[in-house]
Amino acid sequence: MDMLTLSNVEKHFGEKQVLRDVTFSVPEHTVFGFVGQNGAGKTTSMKIILGLLCADGGEIRINGLPVRYGNTTTNRYVGYLPDVPEFYSYMTPGEYLGFCGKIAGMTEKEIKSRTEEMLCLVGLKGEKRRIKGFSRGMKQRLGVAQALFGRPKLLICDEPTSALDPVGRRELLHILESAKEETTVLFSTHILSDVEHICDEIAFLHEGRIVLQGSLEEVRKRKKEAAMEIETERAQDAKALRSVFPFLKGIGRNSLLLEDTKGMPDLLRFIADKNMAILRIERQEAALEDLFMEVVLNESVS
Numbered sequence: 001m002d003m004l005t006l007s008n009v010e011k012h013f014g015e016k017q018v019l020r021d022v023t024f025s026v027p028e029h030t031v032f033g034f035v036g037q038n039g040a041g042k043t044t045s046m047k048i049i050l051g052l053l054c055a056d057g058g059e060i061r062i063n064g065l066p067v068r069y070g071n072t073t074t075n076r077y078v079g080y081l082p083d084v085p086e087f088y089s090y091m092t093p094g095e096y097l098g099f100c101g102k103i104a105g106m107t108e109k110e111i112k113s114r115t116e117e118m119l120c121l122v123g124l125k126g127e128k129r130r131i132k133g134f135s136r137g138m139k140q141r142l143g144v145a146q147a148l149f150g151r152p153k154l155l156i157c158d159e160p161t162s163a164l165d166p167v168g169r170r171e172l173l174h175i176l177e178s179a180k181e182e183t184t185v186l187f188s189t190h191i192l193s194d195v196e197h198i199c200d201e202i203a204f205l206h207e208g209r210i211v212l213q214g215s216l217e218e219v220r221k222r223k224k225e226a227a228m229e230i231e232t233e234r235a236q237d238a239k240a241l242r243s244v245f246p247f248l249k250g251i252g253r254n255s256l257l258l259e260d261t262k263g264m265p266d267l268l269r270f271i272a273d274k275n276m277a278i279l280r281i282e283r284q285e286a287a288l289e290d291l292f293m294e295v296v297l298n299e300s301v302s
């Protein structure tokens with residue numbers, strides 16, 4: 001089942017159209033990457049999903065129910081982590097989560113067990129420092145704990161990793177990946193390596209339009225031509241191959257890249273004739289970044 005669906009969503013700010021026919025769906029218990037450059041329309045889409053902005057057209061459903069602007073019924077299914085979460089900084093993380101539980105009307109017993117569970121999930125168990133002494137990464141992790149506290153069916157995170165260092169990013173990505181066991185995660189980002197690490201499905205938004213979507217595998221297959229990597233046992237063989245086939249690129253002492261596979265038969269014949277020892281011939285995985293650039297450039301030309 002799809003936890004979230006957007007169908008033909010449109011949005012203008014004055015004369016400017018910022019979302020055009022945006023259509024995608026997020027299957028239950030997946031991590032979904034909502035990818036786009038600055039200004040692509042990610043935050044606007046998220047605000048519409050949360051009922052905070054009114055779409056000019058189209059339909060959004062969360063857990064099968066339509067989202068209505070200004071009506072927060074569907075938000076009972078949603079946990080939201082803004083890009084810069086705000087806290088009462090004089091509280092400890094346990095006190096803060098307890099406070100959130102009280103506002104949500106949970107019982108003392110429920111609050112205690114959920115606080116422990118969430119602090120454990122985000123690696124803040126036993127943390128007695130006040131939030132004001134927290135690093136950005138710790139604050140972001142606490143934000144996830146708070147967003148997940150009420151057991152939402154859908155967790156929406158707006159650029160959760162963009163301000164974090166590599167360690168903080170890795171920790172947060174790991175938490176989002178583990179969260180999909182109990183919820184569905186939609187996160188916006190422009191960091192494509194984050195998407196490659198944890199997303200099951202992705203949608204690329206470019207100038208308000210979805211230009212590519214599908215599972216990571218499906219999207220990668222869209223790359224027109226995947227290069228082949230060839231690794232020779234001896235460095236001198238790699239050198240010899242490069243001198244005979246100048247279209248080969250050297251990517252290491254023993255490794256070569258063949259970008260246009262039309263040259264493959266001649267190359268293989270030569271390798272066999274010369275009895276060269278080859279350790280590996282492998283299709284190079286298309287990097288999302290190259291793919292994104294390919295799609296974006298095509299869009300700009302057409």
Ligand SMILES: Nc1ncnc2c1ncn2[C@@H]1O[C@H](COP(=O)(O)OP(=O)(O)OP(=O)(O)O)[C@@H](O)[C@H]1O
Nearest residue numbers: 013014018036037038039040041042043044045190
């Ligand atoms: N309230 C507003 N009034 C007018 N234009 C707006 C408003 N909010 C956003 N925009 C414009 O809509 C477009 C999409 O903005 P949005 O914030 O949704 O993009 P984004 O993909 O989230 O970008 P970023 O990664 O920079 O946050 C931008 O051109 C932005 O300037």
